[in-house]
Amino acid sequence: MNLAELAPGESATIAEIDTRDPAVVRLMVLGLVEGASLTYVRSSLGGDPLEFRLAGAAISLRREQASRFSVVPVGSR
Numbered sequence: 001m002n003l004a005e006l007a008p009g010e011s012a013t014i015a016e017i018d019t020r021d022p023a024v025v026r027l028m029v030l031g032l033v034e035g036a037s038l039t040y041v042r043s044s045l046g047g048d049p050l051e052f053r054l055a056g057a058a059i060s061l062r063r064e065q066a067s068r069f070s071v072v073p074v075g076s077r
Helices: 022-029
Strands: 010-017 037-043 050-054 057-061 069-076
Touching: none
Parallel strands: none
Antiparallel strands: 010 037, 010 069, 037 050, 050 057
């Protein structure tokens, strides 16, 4: 499962990252690293971008970028 497949309110831990996209490597600097826990908040009206809550901060990702982060769900809020 990847970040783009989470349901609103669902939390997950990042398990693996596909780093072939330079934009994804840049996102890792913001804290999107293996072992980080985050919650999917919502998407915009068109479904892209997606908003996540990570360590108290809101981070928006394009669906394509979110699909490069494999996650393990940890429950719903």
